[in-house]
Amino acid sequence: MNEIIIESKERFAKYCEDNLVFEERINSLINYYFLLLADRVNILQDREFSNEVEEKKFKNDRKRFETLFPAAAKNAFLKGYQLGLEFLRHPETMIPENLFTNPNFVQDIPFAIVNAAEFGIYELVRTDETQEFSVFAVRTYEEIKPLMEQIFSEIALFGAEMALEHESEEKGLKIEGGKTTTLTNVPIDRLxxxxxxxxxxxxxxxxxxxxxxxxxxxxxxxxxxxxxxxxxxxxxxxxxxxxx
Structure with a gap:
């Protein structure tokens, strides 16, 4: 596992550091899930408070939510990236090179990783940061746990997909181009x-x-x-x- 951690750091340094496209991609991902989870616990809407103590607690909790979630999400993404590399490096993983150029192959990675994992994805991507947010969120907001665990699992699988993308780049392989529609210019042959x-x-x-x-x-x-x-x-x- 130490080798995987070292390799993931090297890959991130090579492909992600000072990369504005990556920063925009990861920030957009985190912001999307932040809004999804924040809306579930109703901290985005204006509300009235019965007293100042209640208002102060609400604002302090919201500020902590806003601080802890991005850090936890980034760590889940990185753990997912490491999980993707670990899957690719496993002796039983055999991927023909032609699949790395298949535009739909990346859609199969979540299935493969989940099926190969001994435990649930959420259990595999826990870090100090995700655990700190999880403990705070479960204690503070009712019924947040199922969606929160689902979100961290999804973010991790996005990280695993990026590990596959970087593996393709390391091999000098590119996704095959395809036809697009005339009206909106979206792909015809893929999701x-x-x-x-x-x-x-x-x-x-x-x-x-x-x-x-x-x-x-x-x-x-x-x-x-x-x-x-x-x-x-x-x-x-x-x-x-x-x-x-």
Whole structure:
């Protein structure tokens, strides 16, 4: 495991340090899950307080939430990255190089890691930082634990996916390009991301009309992948037609 930690630090130094694209990617991920969890415990909305003590406690708890969660999320991501490397380095893991150029292969990584893991992902990615946030959150907010553990597990699996991306770069391999739609320029032959929780695929495409199927990200539904949420129809119309 020490070798994995050393390698993960070397990879991060090579691909992530002073990398604005990575910083934007990880910050966007953390902010998305922060808002998701904060909304669940109702700390984002304005509220009235019965007394100053209650107001002070609420604000102190919210400030601690805002401080502890980003640090915990970053550590979950790093542990997931290490988990991904450990999976790739395991003697029983055999991945043909052509799969590293397959755009949909990365979607299979969460399944493979979860199936290979002896314990749940959340148990495997615990750190001092995630534990500090977890203890605080469970003691402070009712019914937060299931969603919190799910979120840290998802963040970790995003880290594992990035380990695969960096492995591909180390091998000098690139994801194969594919066709995109005319109207919105999204991929036709693969899943694409709407939010960290939702992916989509094109089920119909014309010059002026597209239909997308929206699905839960497989990290949320490992036991039942590709659960459809909705279908979205996008139609192009000239401005003159809209104003009629």
């Amino acid at each position: 694409f991301t709407i939010t960290p929780s939702v992916t989509a695929n094109v089920v119909h495409a014309e010059k002026t009309c597209e239909i997308w199927s929206l699905n839960w990200n497989v990290k949320l539904t490992l036991d039942s992948p590709f659960v459809e949420l909705a279908q979205v129809t996008i139609v192009y119309k000239e401005k003159t037609d809209i104003q009629k």
